[in-house]
Amino acid sequence: MSEHSASDPAPLLGPLDDLHRGLEATFAEFGGWSMPVSYSGTVAEHTAVRETVGLFDVSHLGKASVTGPGAAEFVNRTLTNDLGRIAAGKAQYTLCANDSGGVVDDLIAYLVSDDDVFLVPNAANTAAVVAALAAVAPDGIEVRDRHRDFGVLAVQGPRSSQVLNALDLPTDMEYMAFADAEIELDGVARPIRVCRTGYTGEHGYELVPQWDDTAAVFTAVLAQVSAAGGLPAGLGARDTLRTEMGYPLHGHELSATISPLQARSGWAVGWSKPEFFGRAALLAEKQAGPVRRLRGLRALGRGVPRADCVVRVADQTVGFCTSGTFSPSLKQGIALALIDTAAEVSDGDTVVVDVRGRDLPCEVVAPPFVTPSTD
Known part of the structure; x- marks a missing residue:
């Protein structure tokens, strides 16, 4: 905000x-x-x-439609996840990547039919997603911003x-x-x-x-x-x-400079697909290994880590918090943080987060922080 x-x-x-x-x-x-x-x-x-x-009002979320003969196939050639894995009536989390492997946006794709895909991007990124798709849409494929529909x-x-x-x-x-x-x-x-x-x-x-x-x-x-x-x-x-679930928020855990591999969202990439935005850069990063990776932090003392707080190990800066909050479920501070892979930080290790000049010890954990019940 x-x-x-x-x-x-x-x-x-x-x-x-x-x-x-x-x-x-x-x-x-x-x-x-x-x-x-x-x-x-x-x-x-x-x-x-x-x-x-x-009950949440999230009408600020974007809405867009991709329609026309072969719309689903076209979307599958642009967004990262493999839309061919799902049938009509199913939805899929996916990403719109840029040429450098960063993320223009993360979104949900609803497969209505082979000729109709409904997209729900984030509020601020709808125009960018629509523009990226429209720029390469072949004749017969219509990409429409339907934010206010x-x-x-x-x-x-x-x-x-x-x-x-x-x-x-x-x-x-x-x-x-x-x-x-x-x-x-x-x-x-x-x-x-x-x-x-x-x-x-x-x-x-x-x-x-x-x-x-x-x-x-x-x-x-x-x-x-x-x-x-x-x-x-x-x-x-x-x-x-x-x-608490470790779900990414674009602009924090994902961005034009934070790739799916760094954000542990590589599962939303159809690596075997021959074509999608950012494919070459993401394959290169996968082969080399990301230089930083998203991890969970759980405060071991009183204090709440926040976004942009520096993370240290033995006085060496090894990363920064991308999101942080007080967890009402756990009654303690939690955070998501991008940590340099060269630091060789593992789950169970202790790091220090600089919270307004005060050192807050935190345990490195694997999100989610609480048990999901989505299934």
Whole structure:
């Protein structure tokens, strides 16, 4: 999240801005959008997702479509993961790489059919992803930015199925699958895509309604979330939840200069594919071995490591934190950090994080920090 200065353009407003203000949310700018950070407090919202259910508005996420004869094959020649591994009705985590092997964005690709792929990139990177694909799209393939055509809501937590069942929405699907359905709003059936995806590590769903239907869908879902003992949740809880899972956030664990191999996201690269953006650079890095690698850090004392904090071993700088937060689940500070491979740091070792001039000992661990329940 970033501070907004008078010289910057005003942040964009999502379809639920008035509803969030009615719920007395606190706001911050994220990816160019004004987004709710919390309603009742980050710890309470985090706990609701882990123990009951939480509802997030993530309509700031990008949406794009790639359509036309052979659209899926075209996407497979550009993005890193192998779209051929999944069937229609399934989704896949993938990356849009640059020529040097860095990451333009990480995104979810929904395979609707061989001729229709729906993409959900990050808010600030949608235009860059669309431009990269459009620049090489052959005749007959249309790449469209559909950011304001759809909203996105995330229903996450152990009682998420209960919430959707109460609204007669489908829940019986595998992780990373989706179904197109309808939801009744004021007596009228409206189209909605229900996806068994999320960014929290909990069993959950992401709902993709039409932009103009998003407020009515949010209101209907929130009523069921409240009935199930859950809460609306903001980006503060979303960040603590994803950090506990070790999930990367673009601009922190992935970037134009941080490759999938460095971020331990090499599993999202179809190494045997003959073609995708950044292939040559990534194959070269794989052969040579990355010069740094993402690791988890768990504070051994009081203190919270934060992004950009220096990591040291025996007074030698060996890396820096990419994300850091207080873990509500563990009741201690945790971080993700890029550590030089030459330092030969292993899980179980102790490193020191410089937190505002104070040394904070941390144990090196392999994320996730908590046990996921997404399956």
